[in-house]
Amino acid sequence: QVQLVESGGGLVQAGGSLRLSCAASGLTFSTYTMGWFRQAPGKEREFVAAISWSGGSTYYADSVKGRFTISRDNAKNTVYLQMNSLKFEDTAVYYCAAGTAKVAVTTRSRYVYWGQGTQVTVSS
Numbered sequence: 001q002v003q004l005v006e007s008g009g010g011l012v013q014a015g016g017s018l019r020l021s022c023a024a025s026g027l028t029f030s031t032y033t034m035g036w037f038r039q040a041p042g043k044e045r046e047f048v049a050a051i052s053w054s055g056g057s058t059y060y061a062d063s064v065k066g067r068f069t070i071s072r073d074n075a076k077n078t079v080y081l082q083m084n085s086l087k088f089e090d091t092a093v094y095y096c097a098a099g100t101a102k103v104a105v106t107t108r109s110r111y112v113y114w115g116q117g118t119q120v121t122v123s124s
Contacts, residue, residue: 002026002113004096009118012086016122020081022096022115030054030074033099035111036081038092038120045095049081050104059104064090088124093117 008020020036035050049070050059058070069082079096097111105111 002098004098004113004115006094006096006115006118009094009120011121011123014086014088014122014124016086017082017084018086018120020083020094020096020118020120022079022081024077024079024098027098027113029077029098031100032113033101033104033110034070034072034079035097035099035105036070036079037095037097037108038090039095039117040089040092043092045108047106047108048094050106051079052102052104057104059106061106083120086120086122088122091120091122093119 003025005023036048037045038048039045047061051070055072067085072079095117096115098113099111101110
């Protein structure tokens with residue numbers, strides 16, 4: 001079965017950096033668009049970043065543009081989220097997701113597989 005396993009979350013001070021990873025198995029990874037979403041306590045799950053199957057196109061939420069970078073290694077079946085200049089408001093559970101769209105998409109419903117999430121906590 002399909003598994004998406006996130007790692008790399010933790011506690012970091014504001015202004016610091018973290019790199020999240022998501023290892024995929026059970027699917028032909030190189031044919032899926034990959035995305036990162038996050039959910040803070042009491043809030044809806046929101047889009048963070050997405051990357052097309054080839055890595056040729058990426059898309060970011062305005063709130064993270066210029067600070068976060070999404071990338072993928074199709075040989076390793078892994079997608080990454082490099083998070084720099086972290087802010088308190090970035091605190092959330094971060095989820096990776098796989099979708100069948102051919103381009104980077106922001107809509108949750110376009111993603112068919114989801115990981116269990118990894119907690120990111122930014123102290124102010």
